Amino acid sequence: MSRLIKSHMSRRQILSMTAITIVLPTWAQSGYPSKPITILVPFPAGGTTDILGRLVGRHLASRLGGTVVVENKPGAGGSVGSAMVAKAAGDGYTLLLGTIGTHSINQYLYKKLAYDPFKDFAPISLIAMVPNVLVVNSSSQIKTVKDLIAAAKADPGKLTYASAGNGTSIHLCGAMFEQMAQVSMSHVPYRGSAPAITDLIGGQTTCMFDNLPSAMPHIKSGALRAVAVTTAKRSAALPEVPTIAESGVAGYDASSWFGMWAPASVPASLVGRLNEEIRQILVQAEVRQTLKEQGAEAAPDSPAQFAAYIQAEANKWSKVVQTANVQLD
Template identity: 45%
Template sequence: MPPRAAGSPEGGPAMILFTRRILLGTATLASFAAQAQAAWPTAPVRIIIPFAPGGVPDIVARLVAPHMQAGLGQPVLVENRPGAGGAVAAELVARAVPDGHTLFMTTVSTQAIAPNLRPDIRYDPDRDFAPISLIARVPLVLLVPPALGVRDVKGLLDLLRREPGRHAYASSGVGAPLHLAGELFRQLAGVDVTHVPYRGSSPALTDLVAGRVTFMFDALPPAVPFIADGRLTALGVGTLERARARPEIPTMQEAGIAGFEAYTWAALYAPGGTPAAIIDRLHAEVTKAARQPDVAERMQQLGYELVISTPAELAAFQRREREKWGEVIRRGNISIEN
């Protein structure tokens, strides 16, 4: 074979033409992909909720959905998919096409507690979800019946330490945020108390009012009527700052339980692998929706606190929550069989 002339391009004119066609094709595909993302959404957007209607993620989703719909130009539908402590919905979203048409409004239960408590879950909270924004925070509050005769956390601790092993705290179920808040209190305070799980917070509150259990943690919004009419006494809230809805209640740290922080929250995610441009658009729309006057006013009425984050901040927050509650679960030797 004769040698190529010096300076002659490898393959000659035919190769140059072929290369140009490849580059043109690649640019065309990239243009099509960009146009497809610019045209998003092309169908209704579903927000999947892992619990029955009425919980924090459900209420927050229904508050922001109409405003997101106006901004996106497509219907935004809220769908409740309860089951297996939220795992049914989490697995559905984790396996959804990552095109921004399926979203997940969830909370600490699926993203931080279940990975530490349920070895059978079939999703990874970091790999399988793309964080969009934290939206709301709901303080947990320590409650006792007035007949107990204590008016502050110190009084409760004095009672529990005088009578070790004789008192119990209620929760909405094993591994629920209310249970883990009680367990965190037990660990930090060093008291000997028994956990009594109920099937939901309503029957637990009923027994607390009747004096069948000594104390419990509950989300502040459903507890407010009991506090307002004197059926229960609030001793402290689990946020680091006093709750805007009830600023007269001290924080647990102010009350003497150093290191105590416990609240529930609502955050929006997409399936892992959703394009960054779509995540950015969703972040803009949901944060704009959450800041609308009617949404902000209703959240305040409910006792929810607006907490907006970037996707990166939500990812870091989720990891911190998982590590924190995982440590509480391990130290308490908690399992779903308990």
């Protein structure tokens, strides 16, 4: 799926206004962008990654005075789309809205990953931090974490938890819950959060540890019940919902994050320019409020800070994957 996100003002209008007040910056003098920029989202439409990609894309188009195309290329826990960006030209016209999975987890899950998350990409900026939330169908008898644990222990393997796909952070949140709560449930993978939520609402699965932004509309509508959040602290978006840790699984703490990358061959000057634009987007009150309403928190940083964070997260999740013994072909 793709969608054109266009500036509300024409390029000529923006350049004219800029010329009146200041000298054009280097990126404008070089003619960038002279054609549409593609932000590739390696997951299906409707999930958190897609929501964030379209939000950033819309504002980036406005700031650059050009066109941004958001394309969804799902598959293999985000690996298919990520590999496409890794192999793209380093001209700044192909960017990736990736995740904790694509850059800090997948390399430990797949025996043959079609890209190197560190060597093949230039980190631009962290975009947002997102709690996950344990949700059940609104008609479910499970109202607390203790209810879920009791039901799972009463009938090992019968209860099911949906995810956005094998090896995704949503899946690993469930796997870590099984380990720490000492229960056995059956994992049901889908091709993205949207179809997983659809089946959860329809009663085909028991629960899901979903990203809060994609689950929030269904929580607000009453279709889903929020049982607990996965982070160490409660979410400002759902302050009345307890954490899994305070609900009886001591030490449980997991969250998802999302960021922007370019192919490794993109010039550092352009990476810096894109970082500056994204940072300006993420400090806007309107954008921060939109993210807050979705349950996400804006988290702009520098390319160097983002690179260090990716490595730290990779170290953490490599241990989780090994402990959970999750391996994908």
